[in-house]
Amino acid sequence: MDNSQIRQVKVNSVAYKTICTHAYTSENEEIAGLLAGEVSSDRNWHIKLAIPLARLFKAKDRVEISDNQLIETMQMVQTEGLKMNMPKLRIVGWYHSHPHISVWPSHVDLQTQATYQLMDRDFIGLIVSVFSRTQNSDIPEISELCAFQDDKRAGVYYTVEILEDFNNTINGFNQLNTIPRLLLQEANTDLPISDNSVDKDQYPISQGSQVLNKVDDDFVIREYDALYKMLSKNYVSGCVLLPMRNIYQKWVLSLRDQVENLKLRLEQTN
Structure with missing residues (x-):
């Protein structure tokens, strides 16, 4: 090349x-x-x-x-x-x-x-x-x-x-605004534990309770997935707002510096 x-x-x-x-x-x-x-x-x-x-x-x-x-x-x-x-x-x-x-x-x-x-x-x-x-x-x-x-x-x-x-700028921000929706889409479809992927040694229902061991596996999986999705959606809310705030703060500071530099150049020319 x-x-x-x-x-x-x-x-x-x-x-x-x-x-x-x-x-x-x-x-x-x-x-x-x-x-x-x-x-x-x-x-x-x-x-x-x-x-x-x-x-x-x-x-x-x-x-x-x-x-x-x-x-x-x-x-x-x-x-x-x-x-x-x-x-x-x-x-x-x-x-x-x-x-x-x-x-x-x-x-x-x-x-x-x-x-x-x-x-x-x-x-x-x-x-x-x-x-x-x-x-x-x-x-x-x-x-x-x-x-x-x-x-x-x-x-x-x-x-x-x-x-x-x-x-x-407008077209660019339209893509930026798709990120929360994309993350929610991933949260709704992301199933880390499914019927075919449950490792009962890694995720035991209970080590010492005969009662809990009788809980229906499908029910546990459904409840786990529902909880995971809820936590994922909460995570989306937090993880999008923080980076966007940090980035825009830096952008504002950068623009302020540019404005000050332009003012200084104008003063020097006058």
């Missing part, structure tokens, strides 16, 4: 906020979504939308999205691109999180990326490393953002720039 093929990956600021908010909703498992944008003639990416997607399963070291979701999202982006007067808008990559670990892609990430590149050689991967904590603060910080492609199971990396794009 010619490293000069892609010089830079430019990410719309609202798309960046969507990726970070989505990543902060899951501290113990990876999340994933797709990236919509354009590829310029000089091989630079411009990511305009980040589209969060439901996971096929939850795991701390890998994540997968279904082929059906990929196809449906491609069709949706094509339709939205025409509405936005952006006929070249298409799916150009995917993103996922690395909670508590480094930003660099694993061999599984590179395998997944290689598969996507068979479909589209311009496909890019984006990884956000989250839930790293500094020595002076207990607040999780976004440590790094990595853009990469695969070249014979070796990573090829590109610089990432975050851009303000006020013309695309």
